[in-house]
Amino acid sequence: MRRRTLLSFALSWFFLASPLASEEEKKLQAVFIGRFASYVEWPDGRRERFVITLLDDNPFGNLLGELYHDKRINGKPVELRHARRLEEVGETDILFITVANFQARRAAIEYAQKNGILTISEIKGFAENGGIIQIDFVEQRVRIKINYDAAMKSGLKIGAPLLSIATVLRGEKP
Amino acid sequence: MFDRLSIRHKLAVLLGASAALALLISSAIAIYSTYVTETEDSLRTLHQTARILSENMRAALAFHDAESAGKILAALHSDPHMLLALVSDEHGQFLSAYRSQRLSDAQEKNLRQRLHTLRAQHFADLAREGGVVDLVEWDAMSVLQPIFFEGQRIGVLALAADVAPMWSKVRTFILMQVFSSAIALALLLYFSFRLQAIFTRPILELIAAMRKVAETKNYRLHLASRSRDEFDDLYRGFNAMLSEISDRDERLNALATTDALTGLFNRRLALETLQAMAKRAQRKGEHLGVIMLDIDFFKRVNDRYGHAVGDHVLKEVARVLRACTREVDFVARLGGEEFLVLCDNGTPAILEAMAERIRSSIAAHRIEYEAGRYVQVTVSLGLYSIAPGEQGDIGQWLVSADEALYRAKETGRNRFVIATKLPDKAGRDA
Numbered sequence: 001m002r003r004r005t006l007l008s009f010a011l012s013w014f015f016l017a018s019p020l021a022s023e024e025e026k027k028l029q030a031v032f033i034g035r036f037a038s039y040v041e042w043p044d045g046r047r048e049r050f051v052i053t054l055l056d057d058n059p060f061g062n063l064l065g066e067l068y069h070d071k072r073i074n075g076k077p078v079e080l081r082h083a084r085r086l087e088e089v090g091e092t093d094i095l096f097i098t099v100a101n102f103q104a105r106r107a108a109i110e111y112a113q114k115n116g117i118l119t120i121s122e123i124k125g126f127a128e129n130g131g132i133i134q135i136d137f138v139e140q141r142v143r144i145k146i147n148y149d150a151a152m153k154s155g156l157k158i159g160a161p162l163l164s165i166a167t168v169l170r171g172e173k174p
Numbered sequence: 175m176f177d178r179l180s181i182r183h184k185l186a187v188l189l190g191a192s193a194a195l196a197l198l199i200s201s202a203i204a205i206y207s208t209y210v211t212e213t214e215d216s217l218r219t220l221h222q223t224a225r226i227l228s229e230n231m232r233a234a235l236a237f238h239d240a241e242s243a244g245k246i247l248a249a250l251h252s253d254p255h256m257l258l259a260l261v262s263d264e265h266g267q268f269l270s271a272y273r274s275q276r277l278s279d280a281q282e283k284n285l286r287q288r289l290h291t292l293r294a295q296h297f298a299d300l301a302r303e304g305g306v307v308d309l310v311e312w313d314a315m316s317v318l319q320p321i322f323f324e325g326q327r328i329g330v331l332a333l334a335a336d337v338a339p340m341w342s343k344v345r346t347f348i349l350m351q352v353f354s355s356a357i358a359l360a361l362l363l364y365f366s367f368r369l370q371a372i373f374t375r376p377i378l379e380l381i382a383a384m385r386k387v388a389e390t391k392n393y394r395l396h397l398a399s400r401s402r403d404e405f406d407d408l409y410r411g412f413n414a415m416l417s418e419i420s421d422r423d424e425r426l427n428a429l430a431t432t433d434a435l436t437g438l439f440n441r442r443l444a445l446e447t448l449q450a451m452a453k454r455a456q457r458k459g460e461h462l463g464v465i466m467l468d469i470d471f472f473k474r475v476n477d478r479y480g481h482a483v484g485d486h487v488l489k490e491v492a493r494v495l496r497a498c499t500r501e502v503d504f505v506a507r508l509g510g511e512e513f514l515v516l517c518d519n520g521t522p523a524i525l526e527a528m529a530e531r532i533r534s535s536i537a538a539h540r541i542e543y544e545a546g547r548y549v550q551v552t553v554s555l556g557l558y559s560i561a562p563g564e565q566g567d568i569g570q571w572l573v574s575a576d577e578a579l580y581r582a583k584e585t586g587r588n589r590f591v592i593a594t595k596l597p598d599k600a601g602r603d604a
Contacts, residue, residue, distance in 0.1 A: 028238060035236045038324060142238050161233035165242035 025137050030063040032142075033094060033120060036133060037073045039162035042093060043116045043155040050076040053092040055083050055108055056099045086111055097121040097131065106130065109150075116155045127169055132156065145169065182367075182374040189366035190359070197355045208347045209340075213310055216340045217317070221306065223253070224319040224333050231261055232321055235269060235329040243270035250274075257314060258285045258334040264327055285314065289332045293318055300330055313337060376405040380412060393420035433507040435485055436492035444506035444514050448568050451504065451516055452560060459562045463520015465529055466575040467495075467555040470587040472511035475551060483543040487551055490541045498532045513553075522559045522592060529555045529590035537588060554582040555590035 033052060050073040052064065068078040073093075083089045086108050095117045099105040105123070109130040112119045119126075120133045127134035127145040132154065136143035144166040151158050179187065227246065234242040243261050250256040250272050259272040273282055292309050299305040300320045307318040316334045320327050376399070383397050393416045399409035431443035439447070448464070455462040469475075469491060476484040488511065495505050495513060504516040515532070517525060533553060540548040556579025560571055578593035585591070 032237055035323065038236075039233065141240060144237055144239065159233075161230070162237075164230070165234045165237060165239045 026060055027063060028137075028142065029122065029135055030060050030067050032135060033064070033096060034068060034071065034073055034078070036118065036120065036162070037094065039159035040118055040151075041157040041159070042074075042118075047091060047093070048076065049079040050074055051079045051081060051092040052094045052096065053081040053083055053089055055086065055089060055095055055097045058082050059098060091115070092117055094118045094120060097123070097126070102129075113150065113154045118151075118154070118156055132158075133166075143167065181377060182370045185370040185373055186363065186366045189370070190363045193362040193366070194359055197359060201351045201355050204351060205344070205348055209344050212340045212343045213315075213337075216335070216337065217308055217310060217315055220315060220317045220333055220335050221308065221319075223250075223256075224306070224317045224331055227259070227333070228319045228321045228331050231329070231331055232323055235261065235263060235321055236323045238263065238269065240269050244272075246270075247272035253335075255335050255339055256333065257336050258282060258289070258332075260286070260289060260332040261329060262332075263329045266330075269329065285316075285334050288314075289316055289318070289334060292316060293330065293332065301327060303327075310337070376401065376408070380408065383412070387416065393417075393423055433492075436489050436507050438492050438495070438513070439504065439506040441506065441508045441514075444504070444508060444516070445568060447504050447506075448516055448571070451518065452568070452571075455519070455560065456562065460519045461521045461524075461562065462560045463515075463517030463522075463525040463528070464558045464560065464571050464575045465515040465517065465520075465525060465532070465555055465590075466508070466557075466572070466579045467513045467515070467529075467532065467553045467590075468579055468583070469511035470552045470554055470583075472551070475549060479543060479549060483549065486543050487541055487549065490539065491536055491551070491553070494535050494539055495532060498528065498535050503528075520559055522557075525557045525559050526590070526592060529557055529592075533588065533590055552588035554579055554587045556580065556582055557590055557592040559592070 037050065052068070054060070054064075064080050068080060071078055081090075081092065086104070089095060089108075089111065092115075095108065095112050097105055097108050097119055098121065099108055100123075105121075105126075106129065109119055111117070112132075113130070118133065119131045120135065121131050122135045122137075123131075124134075124136070127147040127150070130147065130150050132147055132151045134145040134147075136145065144162075145168075146158060146163060146166040147169045148158065148163070149170060176184065176187070227250075230246045231243060233239070234246060247259050247261065247270055250259055254274075254276075256272070257274045257277050261269045261271070263269050277285070288309075288311075292307060293300065296305075296307040296318065299307050300318055303320065303322045303325070305320055309316045314334050314336055316332065319331045319333070321329045321331055380397070383395060387393060387395055395416055396413055397409045399406040431439055433440045448462075452462050469487070472484065472487070475487055488507070491511075491513070492505070492507065495515065499505050499515055500518070502518040504514075504518075506514045506516075508514050515528070517528060520528075533555060537550070537552045540550055542548050556575045556577065558571055558575040558578060560566070574593040578591040582589050582591040
């Protein structure tokens, strides 16, 4: 178990240390965040605004703001937040995680599961380690990986069209 | 050529031609209708495929997932008539494509070009949700379906399918139509040949009747029509025409055989009748009496009273002659003031009695030529009774009677003389 954790950590570090994704990829990621919401059903519509929170770094700069300032997701106006630490996250619908530290990321995932939050990340192994949606760019092609069990645990329903185009993990560890 | 055909063949040809024309028009309409229906059906199917694919394709397009898009398009393999499918994103960049194995490189290039042109032509239509564009060409039909996500167009799906199934159905329908039309035409021609008798029978009967009339000269023929249509009118007209000809024939015959002034038979008929009555008398072994009579001093009547009175006198003498003769006798005016009476079974005794009756009746008859003014005439008569088995001819008999008349004139007029034998024999005085 420990070896596996260490391996994951090492891999995460390796990828984070790799050159930053291109601007184009960032743009697509920014677009995808909103589009994922169209295929996900949250337990209830408790908030009047649709909140997207970036945890740790903000790799998008002003991209999200430009994209969503006049958009509505699921009929709600979009609110963007940026949290440096997990304690700052609060209530949110989507949590885009860039936390490099495995333990910290694990804690964020657990927090999200408890609070019905859709977690998204581009970190390798994110879905395998309890994250719900992982976005990969392989040779300029998009790969979406979804941890279905993790979504169920979070109380989220993911639409079949999204599942049909994604690599779906079932029975993996939470 | 057509003019040489008989009416029954013309009718059959006309019925056949009419039926063929009707079948041709109805077949053309049916074939066109089938083409339109089949085209709409094929296009509807292509639209349905495009809608389903678009729904499935939306997520792949939303996340620029070319691999998933390719997998979705790969399902088109199950449709052998699907030629080409292209999915492009919101920037017009191709995300994925499907190409039928039946499609050659040149065909694919051609189809891509046509789809590209169609897209360019309908750019505005494709920019709105539901703005589907289609095109039917002789070899393929195409549908362009814009794909929207959250109110924003994220791509366009272009489908092209061949129209072979549609043409196959149309061809099958044309063959069926040709086959059924041929059968229908054959049946119509058969029945038209059979039923044309309804129209031609009255005409043929009419022609037969005309030939019969021409041969027999029997204008009293009457045709009975079995229908109440225009042929009945034709038959009525034909019968009326025959009746009119018959009446005219009788009138002409009367004119040819009758003396216009007195209404008695004329000389020509008198000679013919004498011949016929002589033969009949010979056959029956009876006498035939010939009486020739002439009005005495008739020229004086004309000179004194004028020709009008003379004509009136002739008519009155004729009237008295008719009154004094029997139904079986024949009375004619030979010309001028000369008359002839042929007496059936005219024995000398009968002749004499009749001659005396005539003579006395005319002599006693006061002819009123003006109101209150009268003229009286007498006649001289020459008689000859042809005995049964007697040899001789019309000329001799008439000469005998005429010689007897001459003697009656010579011996004082207003009397009759009967010739006893042949012309050279003299008759006795009355």
